Amino acid sequence: MDGSNIPIARLTLPEAAAERLRALITEGVLLPGAKLNERELCEQLGVSRTPLREAFRMLAGDGLLVQLPNRGAQVVALSREDARHAFEMMGALEGFAGERAAARVTEDDIAGLRRLQVEMEAAHARDDLPTYYRINRAIHDTLNTVAGNPVLTQTYRTLNARLHALRFRSNFNRAKWDQAVAEHRSMIEALAARDGAALRDLLVRHLHAKQQAVLETMKDQEVLGGTSL
């Protein structure tokens, strides 16, 4: 026996419930601010209250739910300010990832990213937004992986899940899209040149643009129970 003791991935009941809830939030069945009734959800998910409550705790830890004492859990609703802070943080995390990635990247990694870039540009050319999103995400995930810091990866994933789950979509238009694709090309070049500072800068700017696009769509949105974290 060697040390690779990875048990067969068997979801525990609370984990499964959390996963299902996460999906319900992401799909927009449970909207931001919605309060979660334990008994109702128990019936819907077919689990009893104990594991459901453990699922609540997990999602609260991920920042998807807030739990108010004696008043149950509700889906977080980020205010404009909260969103601004979250994207600002994302910029910092991605910038750090880029910097580290530049220091550790291999030729194979670069080749893989170039392939993704080609696919991304093809999706862009044929206006295939879903594919574009998928590849975009793959590129950012790869950068993060290449950075080789699990603490970063964990933090990044959690924050990313939060932003995705809360349905922040940018106000898409052709000019911004073209710009984003161009930025990605520059990133790969900076990475290939192992220029960490430049890559960091590009990523921070890239996220800043995304932040602006998202904030535009939230222009005069009410606070709706906006909460910290």
Next chain:
Amino acid sequence: MDGSNIPIARLTLPEAAAERLRALITEGVLLPGAKLNERELCEQLGVSRTPLREAFRMLAGDGLLVQLPNRGAQVVALSREDARHAFEMMGALEGFAGERAAARVTEDDIAGLRRLQVEMEAAHARDDLPTYYRINRAIHDTLNTVAGNPVLTQTYRTLNARLHALRFRSNFNRAKWDQAVAEHRSMIEALAARDGAALRDLLVRHLHAKQQAVLETMKDQEVLGGTSL
């Protein structure tokens, strides 16, 4: 009624249990790698299993415990690598905090920090390590607060709690201490000059030094169930 609906801070039972457990971990009563027996802890803390388990989930979310399905919870034991990654991340977070703080700092903030710096140098001069630690922490916390990003603050606090709870202490010596105090002086100057890039750089380097000091003490320490996150 205005919107300041801050309820009287009344700790829920799971929160209280979590707090107590956190203390037990920080004080070293529960050592890294120790497995936590539910029944035992129930008796010790005077709560039943349900709230204790909720406390486990909370601490697991903070990265202080790992929960293995059907095998209970245990205190995380960070490997050398894990510690390296955590400190690297801390550097990135503090760097980001410094950058933002430089953009937002007020003259009052600077005055307050200068006062702390004087206190810190006094503690340093009289070899008062506990006070030094306390003020050091206050300075870093202030920088973080001035940065004005709650998402950052939350992440920073969680990671910091983890590093503290897991009892990472650096291999202290006079040269390193002198160096650290000098670095703090430079930081205040960079902040006063609103030079975000310089402050960021100083903080990253400062954390790197701390990382080195900690890693030295972990030189050839075994992995002991070292886990991710």
Next chain:
DNA sequence: GTCTTGCATTTTGTATACAATATGCCAAAC
């Protein structure tokens, strides 16, 4: 008409009983 007060109902919090799983030990097989 508005504000308070008390009660019924709903919902959350905690304890505990029972079920499922893991652990350790001993005997039997190879």
Next chain:
DNA sequence: GTTTGGCATATTGTATACAAAATGCAAGAC
């Protein structure tokens, strides 16, 4: 001597009953 199988025990996982708290409504006071 090592390995395998089966049991007894310990420990975790889940459901549920009961307790505590919050909510909503209606009746009465002002």
